[in-house]
Amino acid sequence: MKEIDIPIETSAAKRRTNPLARVFDELVRFCRSRSMFMLHYCTGCGAIELPPAMTSRFDMERLGIQPMVTPRQADILLITGYVSIKTLKRVILTYEQMGSPKYVIGICSCTVNGGMYWQSYATAKQLDQYLPVDLYIAGCMPRPEAVLEGMRKLMDRIRSGEADGWEDYYRRYDWYLGNQQHLFGDDWQTPADVIGEASHYDLAGPGTEGEHTRLLQQCQKPLEPQQTFFQIGGSLEKKGESHE
Amino acid sequence: MSKTVTPWLDNLLQEIEGVEIRRKDSRRVRIDIAADSLPTLLELLRGRAGYVHLSAITCVDWIDESQFELVYQLWSYESQSLVSAHIRIAREPGVYVSVFDLYQPAAFFERDIHEMFGVYFEGSPDMSKFILTEWNGPPPMRKEFDAEAWVNETFEWKEYQPDWLKEITEQGGGIVKTPEEARQKKP
Numbered sequence A: 001m002k003e004i005d006i007p008i009e010t011s012a013a014k015r016r017t018n019p020l021a022r023v024f025d026e027l028v029r030f031c032r033s034r035s036m037f038m039l040h041y042c043t044g045c046g047a048i049e050l051p052p053a054m055t056s057r058f059d060m061e062r063l064g065i066q067p068m069v070t071p072r073q074a075d076i077l078l079i080t081g082y083v084s085i086k087t088l089k090r091v092i093l094t095y096e097q098m099g100s101p102k103y104v105i106g107i108c109s110c111t112v113n114g115g116m117y118w119q120s121y122a123t124a125k126q127l128d129q130y131l132p133v134d135l136y137i138a139g140c141m142p143r144p145e146a147v148l149e150g151m152r153k154l155m156d157r158i159r160s161g162e163a164d165g166w167e168d169y170y171r172r173y174d175w176y177l178g179n180q181q182h183l184f185g186d187d188w189q190t191p192a193d194v195i196g197e198a199s200h201y202d203l204a205g206p207g208t209e210g211e212h213t214r215l216l217q218q219c220q221k222p223l224e225p226q227q228t229f230f231q232i233g234g235s236l237e238k239k240g241e242s243h244e
Numbered sequence B: 001m002s003k004t005v006t007p008w009l010d011n012l013l014q015e016i017e018g019v020e021i022r023r024k025d026s027r028r029v030r031i032d033i034a035a036d037s038l039p040t041l042l043e044l045l046r047g048r049a050g051y052v053h054l055s056a057i058t059c060v061d062w063i064d065e066s067q068f069e070l071v072y073q074l075w076s077y078e079s080q081s082l083v084s085a086h087i088r089i090a091r092e093p094g095v096y097v098s099v100f101d102l103y104q105p106a107a108f109f110e111r112d113i114h115e116m117f118g119v120y121f122e123g124s125p126d127m128s129k130f131i132l133t134e135w136n137g138p139p140p141m142r143k144e145f146d147a148e149a150w151v152n153e154t155f156e157w158k159e160y161q162p163d164w165l166k167e168i169t170e171q172g173g174g175i176v177k178t179p180e181e182a183r184q185k186k187p
Ligand code: SF4
Pocket: A044, A045, A046, A080, A081, A082, A107, A108, A109, A110, A111, A115, A116, A139, A140, A141
């Protein structure tokens, strides 16, 4: 494939000159907080409180929150409950596919500190070591009222500009990656080029790159489609033939 | 269809030596049998008594006796009854024969037990990783695997009394009972 060189204007290059920019920012943040599309990654039992929160009884949609089907179109990643280590990989892949700005909500005590699965070998304990969590809604499981309360809190934080977890992921990517590598092994990699994105958003800081990202670059190999085989039926077929 | 386990099952079981039969209720029978005789028993139950459905194979780790217990749950649609056949095998080396040729669903159960307990089933079609595809530690359901120690070594814990919580506590919220208090046994 031929590489096309498109000049990218970084925000550092174009200094803001418009005096109304601040007002405009505020408007953008207001709009963002009133139209949130959430991707609920139903990892654990806490997901069961989402249907009532979304449907007519509590009706999240009146706050402008709607479920969304793909990560690329979603603003909020909702982690509902314990994440097994296997699931966590998928959650991180999903998170990195989402477009910025993006927010992560950890519902349930299990995402805070392991919850009742605290001594399980299979679940990750603190979600915020692997992903920047903007808001936790604790409870086992939190009632829809609590979920809505949490959502409203997130709306406030988006409007005031405090919900900046996604920026933190770019700024301290090395730390997050280090924790991920600790759990998944040194050859852990995702298709997303987080460091490139960080410099695109002009968020690359001293914590973006470090020993862990160097390790990532060493281990990185081109991605191949994953294949899974089930070979249970092999001998079955043979038996079927002999019956004929 | 009679709801009791039919008498011909009893007759059938008398053909095998060394079995201990305990009737749990009218539709449940527990059979303890020597490991060598289990395939024969299953063949009889399947071929002559209509126990065509293997619902599960489960494994129990009796670490103090240095044994694994394997339980084969068999269901008969005709007599509507459940037979559970219990065997004990030595924990070391933890090898047993597969019953895949009698019951094909056994492949999944055996693969699962192999993954969780490390029991190897000779003749099972596939002993590769099943659910824990990304787990490199020891088989986690074995009793000598200390999950708590592994967790403490792998993960860090969040502070239970962080500073920001004090504000919430002053407003009447916060943690009512700390984990330490909760774990204390009642006198
Ligand atoms: S906190 Fe409770 S409800 Fe939520 S995932 Fe954990 S166990 Fe399930």
